[in-house]
Amino acid sequence: MTTPTSARLALVALCCSTSLALAACPEQRPQPVKAPPRPPQAALAAGSGDLADVLTVPRPVGPEWFGLYLVGQKAGWSKVELSRELRDGRDVLVGRSEMLLRVNVGGNTVERRQSEERVWEARAAGRLVGFKAAFSGDGGERTVTGTCAKDRCKLIVTAADGTREQELEGVAETAEMADGVRLAAARRSTVRGKQLDLLKLRVREVQHVFVRREPVAGAGVQEEVSVVEESEIGDRVAIQYKVADDGRIVEWHLGDAIVGRPEPSDRAQRLDEVDLFALGRVPLPRPLPRTVPSTITYRLRGLPAAFQKADQRQRYERGPEGTTLLTITAKPPAAAEPARDTPLARAGEGASRDDLAATPQVDSDAPAIAALAKQVAGDARGTYEAALALARWVNEHLEKAYGASNDRASDVLAARKGDCTEHAVLTVALARALGIPSRQVYGLVYARYADGKDALYWHAWAEVRSAGEWIAIDPIFGQPVADATHVALGTDKQEDAVGLLGALKVEKVDVKGAK
Known part of the structure; x- marks a missing residue:
């Protein structure tokens, strides 16, 4: 009478959508691909400098949806988006993500939801300046909000037992971590950096490593893609992404049984009845x-x-x-x-x-x-x-x-x-x-x-x-x-x-x- 716990279920999903705007791309090939638009130049803050690679690397426009499959059965979905905006006259890069995971555990339906927003300076090596996250469903309700200055972030954590404040030092997350997978694919190299983990309230070291080029076939068309592996330093199993030259992520997988597939929003949200006891x-x-x-x-x-x-x-x-x-x-x-x-x-x-x-x-x-x-x-x-x-x-x-x-x-x-x-x-x-x-x-x-x-x-x-x-x-x-x-x-x-x-x-x- 044992089970993978709901906490571990959330980890499955988080491992598959580790950072904002990394995990999925829409399936519609005709959609134009371009960098996020610049705000009007007159409104940009003085001294913003050249655009960072993360702002110019190709990616699909608009929200991206994908379905999360466990051993062939769909157990969840995620929606991610990366855009450039003006906030209070400041040029920023904004990453948003939503995730839902739902399975049957011992006859009960276990559902978890998570949403995040992160804001970076819109420049090369732009610093993380703010964030907010909400966790709900099985596992408890919690929100995390905060701001960062230099290498220190102030967090406000609200849960069932009240609100508390916390500080984290050594936070060196930059705009490059908003899309490290695509950057590694475009550069055919390795992108490393530190990232704020809003679930465990810690700083984690992440690397995105270009591995090889390989052919893939889909919809009757064969193309070459870049294979990029993402992992936290010390991980024994990496998430592997297949990235097309126009920025589409064709597929990602963690091991052989956990797979992310790009899908239209309506299809991504249609889930299977997943019995996790039998599946795992x-x-x-x-x-x-x-x-x-x-x-x-x-x-x-x-x-x-x-x-x-x-x-x-x-x-x-x-x-x-x-x-x-x-x-x-x-x-x-x-x-x-x-x-x-x-x-x-x-x-x-x-x-x-x-x-x-x-x-x-x-x-x-x-x-x-x-x-x-x-x-x-x-x-x-x-x-x-x-x-x-x-x-x-x-x-x-x-x-x-x-x-x-x-x-x-x-x-x-x-x-x-x-x-x-x-x-x-x-x-x-x-x-x-x-x-x-x-x-x-x-x-x-x-x-x-x-x-x-x-x-x-x-x-x-x-x-x-x-x-x-x-x-x-x-x-x-x-x-x-x-x-x-x-x-x-x-x-x-x-x-x-x-x-x-x-x-x-x-x-x-x-x-x-x-x-």
Whole structure:
């Protein structure tokens, strides 16, 4: 009874329309292609300088629509537009986007909407000067507005619990990031830059890399296009775009199963009934045990080398005929012995800041989170002991519900319900509130669906660190040690695992040591 969460669904869409005016082009070939028009020269601010490449690179005129397909089924749409305008006598470049994603999760319809507007100076390397964004539907309601000066942006975030102000430093987003894909295609080179992430309220480093020229055929016409890959620095799977010389984006895809297709607006908004449970599962040749200790070896096809990072639970080796052998061993950790459990007072020593810090989603600094963590941990002296108490509380006090998700831990606590991601994010936030290194894990887990088929399904759980090792715990299943059917594909910022949707295959499984 697990699912890819609604938060991860939004990430699928955001990965596919990462920045404004990048992701799609209309299908109508006869439409003229030209650069956005200049405002009247007399009205331009003095000293605006030459037009930036991003203003002159060819692109279709007007709003652009595309359909978002998951394994061949349409689950969403996006509308994007880039234009040059005068605002208060200032020459600016304005990017607008809208996105909707809708799927069926466990019998419930999950829908998310997002809209953004960003404003840059209309010149070469023009700075980001303002923005606004709205997020609604499953996952919670939130708006973000703000202005930027030099490398600092002031944000106003409004959510169900009120309004707060925040500052971000090191923001170096320029007008080139408004259309980095087309710029890379036109220059046949690489465009890099920093971009403000309005969902996670952070600065991310993005690169658009020209890869090659290749022929494509469509509507009876064959043409050559430029292939450009977009990724955040550190991503293991890139979004790949096919860009025509007149600026049309013929297609983009993330992995083999997530595809964006240019469509007229009416067609783009006609969605399929998408059952995400059935769509995202990886069939298994046999049932699997949910016991600890146990060791399971999976013979996988379609797992890229970048995902094969061994740790204390997972080990990889080359299998026959191009497959990968993944062996997962689940056993009680060293910290299960109280004498070896890291004392809670020293839990964060030597830990990465990323595994301890509060974030917009893991808001461990929220008063309600901090108070509950202290109350639930009680007189626990060990890190693992305290983490188990927190995970047990989450398991016992959160209603298991699909299609009623919240992205932020404090909102999960207020709602007292959610699926695997809500259980994981709240557990991690409670742990970090006590100074325990912790992180969310994304991957797959074994379950039997309503139709009786055994498969691995998209899932999320938590890891905490004690006695020198990361320990997987599953709060929604109530497992103090996650069993060997938990296949980890990424942690925290590695949501690029969604690029494997529909690509992974399990050809064989061997089980040892299971009761």
